[in-house]
Amino acid sequence: MMSGTEIWLTIGGLTLLTFITRNAFLIIGQRVALPERLQHALRYAPACALVALIVPEVVLQSGALALHVSNPKLVAAAVTVAVIVGTRRAFAGIVLGMLAYTLIRLV
Amino acid sequence: MIARRVFGHDPTVARIRRTAFQRGLRAALPAMLATAIWGLVAGVAMIKTGLTVPQALAMTLLVYSGSAQMAALPLIAAGAPVWLVLLAAGIVNLRFIIFSATMRPYLGRLPLVRRLSIGYLTADVGVALFIGRYGDAPPQQRGSTEQLWFFAGLVSGTWMAWQPLSIAGILLAEVVPGAWGLEYAAILALIAITLPMLSGRPAAAGCLTAGVVAVLAASLPLRLGLLLAVAAGVAVAMAFDSLGESDTRSDAR
Numbered sequence: 324m325m326s327g328t329e330i331w332l333t334i335g336g337l338t339l340l341t342f343i344t345r346n347a348f349l350i351i352g353q354r355v356a357l358p359e360r361l362q363h364a365l366r367y368a369p370a371c372a373l374v375a376l377i378v379p380e381v382v383l384q385s386g387a388l389a390l391h392v393s394n395p396k397l398v399a400a401a402v403t404v405a406v407i408v409g410t411r412r413a414f415a416g417i418v419l420g421m422l423a424y425t426l427i428r429l430v
Numbered sequence: 431m432i433a434r435r436v437f438g439h440d441p442t443v444a445r446i447r448r449t450a451f452q453r454g455l456r457a458a459l460p461a462m463l464a465t466a467i468w469g470l471v472a473g474v475a476m477i478k479t480g481l482t483v484p485q486a487l488a489m490t491l492l493v494y495s496g497s498a499q500m501a502a503l504p505l506i507a508a509g510a511p512v513w514l515v516l517l518a519a520g521i522v523n524l525r526f527i528i529f530s531a532t533m534r535p536y537l538g539r540l541p542l543v544r545r546l547s548i549g550y551l552t553a554d555v556g557v558a559l560f561i562g563r564y565g566d567a568p569p570q571q572r573g574s575t576e577q578l579w580f581f582a583g584l585v586s587g588t589w590m591a592w593q594p595l596s597i598a599g600i601l602l603a604e605v606v607p608g609a610w611g612l613e614y615a616a617i618l619a620l621i622a623i624t625l626p627m628l629s630g631r632p633a634a635a636g637c638l639t640a641g642v643v644a645v646l647a648a649s650l651p652l653r654l655g656l657l658l659a660v661a662a663g664v665a666v667a668m669a670f671d672s673l674g675e676s677d678t679r680s681d682a683r
Contacts, residue, residue, distance in 0.1 A: 336516045338492040344526035346549035348534040364668045365532040366565040369558035370627040371640035371663030372525040378641035379648045403618045413622040420618040
């Protein structure tokens with residue numbers, strides 16, 4: 324575990340880092356032009372980033388691929404996706420997914 | 431009055447701004463719920479890692495980035511050197527540079543202070559929902575009052591969903607048993623946020639690629655796989671995009 328001072332340093336560093344990355348192109352303003360084609364490509368970045376954050380959490384179990392029904396995370400994710408695609412209710416999807424996750428781990 | 435300070439004195443302009451802001455808030459609503467769950471989980475995780483309450487509060491209010499916080503926590507627990515934690519979180523944060531490039535055509539003309547304060551508020555969900563709504567706007571229309579205030583509504587909604595629940599998580603962490611598996615609710619919440627974004631062949635193909643690459647590259651150090659996955663996903667989406675364009679062109683002939 325880090326010391327208190329190190330943790331405060333880390334929080335300060337993270338604050339600065341997040342601020343700089345979030346504002347990278349906003350600080351530059353309109354001075355540098357991005358090609359229209361690149362701007363178009365960037366439209367797909369947010370969704371790709373979210374999927375890339377999610378999928379490894381769902382299909383990997385301690386680093387190994389676990390594409391079978393005894394992986395509670397995979398089943399829970401499938402339930403959430405099915406409920407949201409079927410009913411368009413995000414909250415119901417999350418709750419039922421968590422229910423499936425809990426039941427499978429208890430059984 | 432606060433409303434006048436926020437939306438301006440001119441009643442016509444104020445009405446346009448307020449309407450757009452409210453539309454942004456409403457558009458954020460479905461994602462706010464999921465964001466709130468993710469915030470709660472991050473709050474609990476910070477305390478369970480061993481941060482004190484003031485440290486955790488400072489982290490959520492100043493850093494305000496779930497993925498960077500979650501990347502930093504295991505390294506903090508392991509007593510890693512500060513530079514390593516910053517490097518790991520920095521790589522996770524590189525996607526924000528892409529987001530800021532995405533948003534620049536819309537926000538670039540604002541005064542610097544406005545740009546920076548919106549930059550602080552700009553989380554994944556806000557950008558994704560905004561691009562879903564205005565990504566097709568022709569270049570000369572980008573950055574209109576309506577778009578700007580719609581975006582302000584989106585990112586304010588996300589912030590207001592994240593912070594109270596994250597703070598609740600920090601204060602209640604001691605009474606939440608680890609056995610609940612609450613941290614997985616955050617992933618399910620992210621799924622709920624992401625699903626509506628997968629419509630259209632280019633987006634679906636790009637996201638599929640990003641998912642596969644993220645899994646294949648998951649063992650890379652410092653979560654470099656995330657960056658690789660985004661780059662591959664965007665490349666594939668673009669390839670499908672130009673395929674689609676040549677389709678419509680040949681249809682027109």
